[in-house]
Amino acid sequence: MFWRRREGPTDPLEAVVEPIAVVRPRRERSGMGLRARPSGLGARLRSILGAGSPATAATWDDVEEALIGADVGAATTLELVDAARERFRAAGGRSGDDMRRALATEIRDRLVRVGSGRFELGDAPSVILFVGVNGTGKTTSLAKLAHRLSAEGHTLALAAADTFRAAAVEQLRIWGEQLGVPVIAQRAGADPGAVAFDAIVAAQARNLDVVLVDTAGRLQNKQQLMDELAKIRRVIERRLPGQPRHVLLVLDATTGQNG
Incomplete structure (x- = not known):
């Protein structure tokens, strides 16, 4: 039997391996890449009113x-722009930067005038119920309000009546620890009405001012879940007639005029 002689080096260390060229897609100028180009309202206004923009x-x-286009609303937009233009003329503005400052000042002054308002809590304990669809930030909004009320000198408790969502109770407990506020909770899957009841009883025993009640997210076409929400309210009313003092519907801010 004859073997064909192998051409080239027999030692694998002597073999020369030619590199394989890898063709990578070139990043387009349109902004494709790992980081998206800013496209929000702030970026749009900065583009319009940037350095060198004409004051026309x-x-x-x-x-x-x-x-x-950002869903501010036609009436609000016209009123805001007219006021900013008048402010721009009164200040003797000449450039796009002056226009930007006039608009920013007008927006800031309007927000300061409106303010964030105050909650009329009434007789203690006052109950505030947080409701809304899934993922709109009810628990986080509750924690923000708890921080504000604590800063105003009110004593309060948090009721973890969202017993459905995974880790909802743990999330509220973490907020309670950070804020130094007691959290009334039961096991996962417990009756949310019972949690609200326990929180009110605890608040009465401790002479607290406010009870903030977190609830699970739900859609209005889910009748069983809406009935559960109605039950939570009935439980609160039976223990404390006239409560809850406030029912806060938490919505996604990007809903805009559709809200």
């Missing part, structure tokens, strides 16, 4: 278009 009527028209 067309620029104000672009500002109006950006605000309306």
